[in-house]
Amino acid sequence: MLEELKKQVCDANLELVDKGVVIYTWGNVSGIDRDSGLVVIKPSGIDYDGMKPEDMVVVDLMTGEIVEGKWNPSSDTATHLELYKRYDKIAGVVHTHSVNAVAFAQAGMAIPALGTTHADYFYGDIPCTRELSKEEVEEAYELNTGKVIIETIENLNMDPMAIPGIVVQNHGPFAWGTSPMNAVYHAVVLEQVAEMDLKTLILNPNATIAQYVLDKHYMRKHGPNAYYGQK
Amino acid sequence: MLEELKKQVCDANLELVDKGVVIYTWGNVSGIDRDSGLVVIKPSGIDYDGMKPEDMVVVDLMTGEIVEGKWNPSSDTATHLELYKRYDKIAGVVHTHSVNAVAFAQAGMAIPALGTTHADYFYGDIPCTRELSKEEVEEAYELNTGKVIIETIENLNMDPMAIPGIVVQNHGPFAWGTSPMNAVYHAVVLEQVAEMDLKTLILNPNATIAQYVLDKHYMRKHGPNAYYGQK
Amino acid sequence: MLEELKKQVCDANLELVDKGVVIYTWGNVSGIDRDSGLVVIKPSGIDYDGMKPEDMVVVDLMTGEIVEGKWNPSSDTATHLELYKRYDKIAGVVHTHSVNAVAFAQAGMAIPALGTTHADYFYGDIPCTRELSKEEVEEAYELNTGKVIIETIENLNMDPMAIPGIVVQNHGPFAWGTSPMNAVYHAVVLEQVAEMDLKTLILNPNATIAQYVLDKHYMRKHGPNAYYGQK
Amino acid sequence: MLEELKKQVCDANLELVDKGVVIYTWGNVSGIDRDSGLVVIKPSGIDYDGMKPEDMVVVDLMTGEIVEGKWNPSSDTATHLELYKRYDKIAGVVHTHSVNAVAFAQAGMAIPALGTTHADYFYGDIPCTRELSKEEVEEAYELNTGKVIIETIENLNMDPMAIPGIVVQNHGPFAWGTSPMNAVYHAVVLEQVAEMDLKTLILNPNATIAQYVLDKHYMRKHGPNAYYGQK
Numbered sequence: 009m010l011e012e013l014k015k016q017v018c019d020a021n022l023e024l025v026d027k028g029v030v031i032y033t034w035g036n037v038s039g040i041d042r043d044s045g046l047v048v049i050k051p052s053g054i055d056y057d058g059m060k061p062e063d064m065v066v067v068d069l070m071t072g073e074i075v076e077g078k079w080n081p082s083s084d085t086a087t088h089l090e091l092y093k094r095y096d097k098i099a100g101v102v103h104t105h106s107v108n109a110v111a112f113a114q115a116g117m118a119i120p121a122l123g124t125t126h127a128d129y130f131y132g133d134i135p136c137t138r139e140l141s142k143e144e145v146e147e148a149y150e151l152n153t154g155k156v157i158i159e160t161i162e163n164l165n166m167d168p169m170a171i172p173g174i175v176v177q178n179h180g181p182f183a184w185g186t187s188p189m190n191a192v193y194h195a196v197v198l199e200q201v202a203e204m205d206l207k208t209l210i211l212n213p214n215a216t217i218a219q220y221v222l223d224k225h226y227m228r229k230h231g232p233n234a235y236y237g238q239k
Numbered sequence: 240m241l242e243e244l245k246k247q248v249c250d251a252n253l254e255l256v257d258k259g260v261v262i263y264t265w266g267n268v269s270g271i272d273r274d275s276g277l278v279v280i281k282p283s284g285i286d287y288d289g290m291k292p293e294d295m296v297v298v299d300l301m302t303g304e305i306v307e308g309k310w311n312p313s314s315d316t317a318t319h320l321e322l323y324k325r326y327d328k329i330a331g332v333v334h335t336h337s338v339n340a341v342a343f344a345q346a347g348m349a350i351p352a353l354g355t356t357h358a359d360y361f362y363g364d365i366p367c368t369r370e371l372s373k374e375e376v377e378e379a380y381e382l383n384t385g386k387v388i389i390e391t392i393e394n395l396n397m398d399p400m401a402i403p404g405i406v407v408q409n410h411g412p413f414a415w416g417t418s419p420m421n422a423v424y425h426a427v428v429l430e431q432v433a434e435m436d437l438k439t440l441i442l443n444p445n446a447t448i449a450q451y452v453l454d455k456h457y458m459r460k461h462g463p464n465a466y467y468g469q470k
Numbered sequence: 471m472l473e474e475l476k477k478q479v480c481d482a483n484l485e486l487v488d489k490g491v492v493i494y495t496w497g498n499v500s501g502i503d504r505d506s507g508l509v510v511i512k513p514s515g516i517d518y519d520g521m522k523p524e525d526m527v528v529v530d531l532m533t534g535e536i537v538e539g540k541w542n543p544s545s546d547t548a549t550h551l552e553l554y555k556r557y558d559k560i561a562g563v564v565h566t567h568s569v570n571a572v573a574f575a576q577a578g579m580a581i582p583a584l585g586t587t588h589a590d591y592f593y594g595d596i597p598c599t600r601e602l603s604k605e606e607v608e609e610a611y612e613l614n615t616g617k618v619i620i621e622t623i624e625n626l627n628m629d630p631m632a633i634p635g636i637v638v639q640n641h642g643p644f645a646w647g648t649s650p651m652n653a654v655y656h657a658v659v660l661e662q663v664a665e666m667d668l669k670t671l672i673l674n675p676n677a678t679i680a681q682y683v684l685d686k687h688y689m690r691k692h693g694p695n696a697y698y699g700q701k
Numbered sequence: 702m703l704e705e706l707k708k709q710v711c712d713a714n715l716e717l718v719d720k721g722v723v724i725y726t727w728g729n730v731s732g733i734d735r736d737s738g739l740v741v742i743k744p745s746g747i748d749y750d751g752m753k754p755e756d757m758v759v760v761d762l763m764t765g766e767i768v769e770g771k772w773n774p775s776s777d778t779a780t781h782l783e784l785y786k787r788y789d790k791i792a793g794v795v796h797t798h799s800v801n802a803v804a805f806a807q808a809g810m811a812i813p814a815l816g817t818t819h820a821d822y823f824y825g826d827i828p829c830t831r832e833l834s835k836e837e838v839e840e841a842y843e844l845n846t847g848k849v850i851i852e853t854i855e856n857l858n859m860d861p862m863a864i865p866g867i868v869v870q871n872h873g874p875f876a877w878g879t880s881p882m883n884a885v886y887h888a889v890v891l892e893q894v895a896e897m898d899l900k901t902l903i904l905n906p907n908a909t910i911a912q913y914v915l916d917k918h919y920m921r922k923h924g925p926n927a928y929y930g931q932k
Contacts (some may be wrong), residue, residue, distance in 0.1 A: 027493075031258075031431065032424070033468075034356075053468030083459065083467045105356045107431065111438035113447050114353040124641045125496075125567045142451045149455055156591040178448045179355045193494070200493065200569065206438055207573035207668055216578050217640045220604045223612055228545065236545045237495075237515030262720075262893065263886070264930075284930030314921060314929045336818045338893065342900035345815040346908050373913045380917055386811075409910045410817045437900055481821045489724075517848075535775055584807040585800045586872045587727075655725070662724065662800065668897055669804035677808050679871045690776060698776045699746030 013039050014061040017048045020188035025056045027196045029106040035083035037102045039188035040092050045069045051079030090154025098184045099171050100191035108202035109181040119202050122215050126201045127225035131170040139177045173198045197208050244270050245292040248279045251419035256287045260337040267313040268333045268417035271323050276300045283308030320364045321385025328400050329415045331422035339433035340412040347408050350433050353446050358456035370408045375408045391394045400424040475501050476523040479510045482650035487518045489658045491568040499564045500543040501650035502554050507531045513541030517637045552616025559631050560646045561654035570664035571643040578639050581664050584677050589687035593632040597622050601639045635660045704734050707754040710741045712790045713881035719750045720889045722799040729775035730795045732881035733785050738762045738864045744772030783847025790862050791877045793884035801895035802874040809870050812895050815908050819894045820918035824863040827855050
């Protein structure tokens with residue numbers, strides 16, 4: 009069942025280790041098959057070392073129930089599902105505890121757009137959610153994490169495909185994309201940009217970027233007349 | 240004698256190198272066999288490169304005397320023994336000089352609970368001991384290091400299994416756990432959390448976390464109704 | 471066509487990965503053959519993994535048109551060409567998004583000459599360009615990036631071979647040299663110096679260096695009576 | 702000639718690369734044979750990759766002249782010789798541009814004794830020299846670098862074997878020891894301690910250590926009743 013997607017999700021999880029954004033069992037990546045309404049996700053608390061496609065867990069998008077798999081799915085599954093339900097274009101979701109991104113999350117700060125590295129992938133500040141309330145945490149915490157991500161996106165009138173990541177306050181980054189591997193790519197860039205921004209703010213707390221530079225860099229890669237890369 | 244425990248302790252010491260929290264001969268891990276009242280610990284000042292289970296030293300929990308082994312035990316042995324004597328549930332102890340944790344120790348600051356990475360393993364601030372007095376340092380320094388760790392834990396009314404680590408002022412981190420490898424795991428997380436917190440405090444010196452987030456994350460992994468990981 | 475130069479340019483691009491100053495498809499290196507007026511450059515958005523000399527693209531120095539190659543050239547090609555056109559002695563150009571150099575670019579700050587590591591390769595501050603105007607960004611952005619680099623060099627009356635690098639505001643570093651590999655060498659040193667300077671400024675925001683130390687170190691490697699290295 | 706010492710010096714140079722404290726051709730290590738009054742040192746500006754014992758250069762301690770070798774000796778040779786001439790017990794000298802130590806050098810600050818990692822190897826602050834004067838730089842720069850190191854040591858009434866390293870203002874660290882490899886060991890520890898101190902000072906600019914802790918840690922490894930390590 010969904011063998012190709014399981015392989016993609018497994019590869020994307022292992023890429024987290026290769027890129028140095030997770031240690032131990034931290035982090036998780038999922039992917040969705042829109043036709044069947046099934047989501048493939050990393051099992052909870054399992055070592056990356058020796059992880060195989062058949063270890064992935066298949067869950068139902070609408071109910072969250074396990075459809076196939078010998079393990080429990082990631083404890084963050086409800087957050088992933090919430091994002092897939094709300095945004096049709098998202099086909100991969102990832103969560104990490106990468107150090108610099110977590111620093112922004114713990115500081116309760118957006119990762120500001122300050123340069124072209126950021127603008128090449130994220131068309132504006134990478135927002136930080138509000139803190140969850142006591143009730144939201146105690147009842148359906150992971151579901152409410154998904155809801156507060158969506159609330160933040162909606163309040164900012166933000167296109168989630170143009171800013172494919174966020175930091176959840178006191179927690180860490182979530183990123184997404186057009187495939188599991190694309191989501192991981194965004195998580196890695198988000199971490200690099202967080203490190204650049206932390207260092208920039210040490211040098212100059214008032215650093216900013218002009219909107220037209222942001223427009224130019226984002227559009228040369230992602231706009232209708234994009235000319236970065238190959239056809 | 241205690242061949243299985245020697246292997247565990249040796250493996251846990253080598254894991255310190257693999258995870259990048261020690262260089263040269265720095266750091267030491269021990270494990271205890273509660274039935275016999277014997278502790279297995281790394282030899283003092285020996286290279287990790289080529290270290291074998293038979294290099295481990297067996298000492299008596301109550302007297303500290305060498306029961307078996309060709310080397311002197313770690314110079315920090317008395318600190319380890321003090322922790323084993325006071326807390327029955329501790330089965331592994333580790334000491335490192337990992338950079339970010341040492342920075343907090345040298346600053347005389349607790350590593351504050353600021354996020355869910357911390358809360359997944361440490362149920363509250365990782366405390367910093369007071370400075371040892373001149374007398375404590377000059378007489379039985381390593382024993383008194385153990386005593387000041389315990390004093391700090393007791394004064395805070397802290398459950399050492401819920402906050403399995405501490406930083407000793409001007410010195411560095413000690414961590415412990417339910418096995419030698421589990422102690423190392425905690426030492427590695429403690430170092431990651433210290434780096435996250437240092438960076439967070441640069442961005443926002445007033446960062447905090449709500450108690451209910453701490454409760455939720457700690458309890459979803461360690462509480463009676465834990466649902467992280469596999470059964 | 472230009473097989474030897476293609477190999478040099480390919481090797482120099484791969485060196486960026488080895489030295490840890492690029493990830494993914496970021497960064498680009500080019501080299502020039504002054505006799506034929508042809509420039510060899512990395513293709514746009516292509517993975518370094520498995521990159522071969524035959525993937526390099528040959529473009530005309532004056533027109534920028536592709537003379538040979540199966541890929542589109544780097545989107546930054548116009549910047550490279552502008553530097554080659556203006557400065558005869560430049561034979562290699564490189565652009566990266568290395569983290570510490572980008573921090574200075576995003577902060578809008580020169581990388582100040584503060585020590586002998588800097589002085590061994592850069593005979594004075596590594597300048598930061600002004601921000602490009604809206605018009606400059608919207609019309610011929612990459613060409614204007616080259617122009618603002620040259621404008622900065624000219625305004626400072628700077629010898630580009632004595633200070634073989636710059637940071638473009640909100641963007642990142644460009645470096646150059648007497649060959650593609652020499653340009654990469656300068657990009658790597660620029661990144662190291664940026665990290666040293668960031669850390670220096672944390673310790674002492676008023677750090678400076680005497681001009682005569684700068685003179686001495688630069689000249690012992692690059693002056694008429696240089697005595698560093700071998701004959 | 703001095704084949705064993707050449708091997709030691711070559712190995713110590715290569716250890717600089719393994720420990721990550723040098724890149725490219727930066728850094729240099731030497732060793733002395735006190736009986737013959739000959740010093741073996743790394744050649745100037747030669748890659749570490751493929752470096753062999755026979756590449757080492759033998760120079761005369763008193764005259765600095767090349768006694769054997771196909772290359773020019775390190776441009777810092779005069780600094781090394783000055784240290785060997787003044788201090789009988791030094792048998793190895795090393796110079797690096799390691800990032801955190803350079804930050805202190807560029808900031809013009811001593812690396813303060815703030816913790817036990819420092820105290821295990823350096824019995825007090827690692828001093829920073831004064832700036833060299835214009836005359837000192839222009840005439841016999843490398844010799845005067847040696848002289849200002851010695852001046853600093855003498856002014857502080859410091860035992861160079863108890864504090865086996867220093868940072869030269871605006872330049873970087875020099876370290877020494879009882880063998881070439883021991884000197885490298887000290888250079889690596891100096892860099893680790895510099896990173897710890899930089900991070901400590903970010904957290905607490907007023908951090909200090911009690912003299913009796915310094916005494917205890919230094920003495921348990923190096924005092925007459927040392928008990929760290931093996932007999």
